[in-house]
Amino acid sequence: MTELVMEREMATAIDHHNGNHDHDHSHDDHQHHNDDIDVFGFWIYIMTDCVLFATLFAAYSVLEGATFSGPTLKQLISLPYVLTETMCLLASSFTYGLVMLSIYKHKRNFALFWLTLTFFLGLSFVGLEVHEFIHLYSDGHSWHVSAALSAFFTLVGTHGTHVSIGLIWMALMICQLAKYGVTPQINKRLTYLGLFWHFLDIVWIFVFTIVYLMGAI
Amino acid sequence: MSNDQVVKLKYGAKLKTLKSYMTGLFLSLLLTFTAFILVGEHLLSNAALYITITALAVAQLFAQVLCFLRLNMTGEGRWNSMAFIFTFLVVFVLVGGSLWIMYNLNVNMM
Numbered sequence: 001m002t003e004l005v006m007e008r009e010m011a012t013a014i015d016h017h018n019g020n021h022d023h024d025h026s027h028d029d030h031q032h033h034n035d036d037i038d039v040f041g042f043w044i045y046i047m048t049d050c051v052l053f054a055t056l057f058a059a060y061s062v063l064e065g066a067t068f069s070g071p072t073l074k075q076l077i078s079l080p081y082v083l084t085e086t087m088c089l090l091a092s093s094f095t096y097g098l099v100m101l102s103i104y105k106h107k108r109n110f111a112l113f114w115l116t117l118t119f120f121l122g123l124s125f126v127g128l129e130v131h132e133f134i135h136l137y138s139d140g141h142s143w144h145v146s147a148a149l150s151a152f153f154t155l156v157g158t159h160g161t162h163v164s165i166g167l168i169w170m171a172l173m174i175c176q177l178a179k180y181g182v183t184p185q186i187n188k189r190l191t192y193l194g195l196f197w198h199f200l201d202i203v204w205i206f207v208f209t210i211v212y213l214m215g216a217i
Numbered sequence: 218m219s220n221d222q223v224v225k226l227k228y229g230a231k232l233k234t235l236k237s238y239m240t241g242l243f244l245s246l247l248l249t250f251t252a253f254i255l256v257g258e259h260l261l262s263n264a265a266l267y268i269t270i271t272a273l274a275v276a277q278l279f280a281q282v283l284c285f286l287r288l289n290m291t292g293e294g295r296w297n298s299m300a301f302i303f304t305f306l307v308v309f310v311l312v313g314g315s316l317w318i319m320y321n322l323n324v325n326m327m
Binding site: 040199202 | 297300307
């Protein structure tokens with residue numbers, strides 16, 4: 001963190017030495033412009049992640065019927081349970097929005113409160129999913145039983161892994177926000193995390209529609 | 218850097234507002250519950266259900282992209298949107314192509 005800030009400040013100093021900018025205002029525009037490009041880069045990463053999920057969805061759709069005479073997903077899942085998971089993730093996506101609004105208003109404590117709430121909503125989602133997986137596994141419906149179950153665990157598990165990584169990141173951001181307060185650096189990092197988090201909620205729309213709802217028809 | 222600047226940094230997205238988040242939440246809840254109730258109560262025929270819940274999922278995708286991510290076609294945000302549309306194309310080719318090929322293989326192997 002400190003290194004990064006120093007690096008940014010050194011870059012700023014060098015810019016000023018080279019006389020690239022006549023006054024502070026144009027420098028701020030320059031900085032803003034660079035930040036926009038950084039965020040665009042992160043957005044490109046998110047889009048490649050989208051392609052990763054697309055391949056897993058394609059694999060799932062192809063292998064869905066290959067249950068090796070085992071039970072179909074319809075007999076294994078409970079819709080109210082999936083609805084609870086969905087609500088946790090949707091609520092966390094919304095409260096993350098409230099984090100960003102508090103950041104814009106420089107309300108550190110509000111931002112911390114909403115960020116912590118988002119963290120626990122995300123944690124409940126992962127908890128519910130892990131519970132579901134353990135339940136399936138202990139009933140003998142594990143990933144090595146059939147191609148359909150392999151595809152199911154890979155797709156839903158990859159999404160769950162992303163959410164878990166998002167949670168670790170969020171825990172780090174809670175510490176950083178508590179320590180440094182609302183700074184441009186923190187704002188930028190929270191913007192990255194926000195893109196990631198909203199993206200995961202959007203992927204989940206397709207997981208519950210294609211895997212669970214279509215599986216239950 | 219002064220703190221005042223933070224407020225202005227919105228990073229290629231339209232400025233997020235409480236109103237947009239509330240709209241997004243409301244639409245998402247509505248679309249999610251509709252999809253779950255339709256399937257849970259089996260209110261339509263199978264084919265109609267598949268089409269309806271796909272349409273509901275796509276509608277929710279747009280609701281969240283516009284209200285939560287705030288993608289737009291102005292200024293810097295334009296590039297984010299272009300990347301998004303391009304990804305859409307890639308995903309379409311990838312998923313559609315895979316299903317098409319595998320369906321044909323299945324039919325021909327019968």
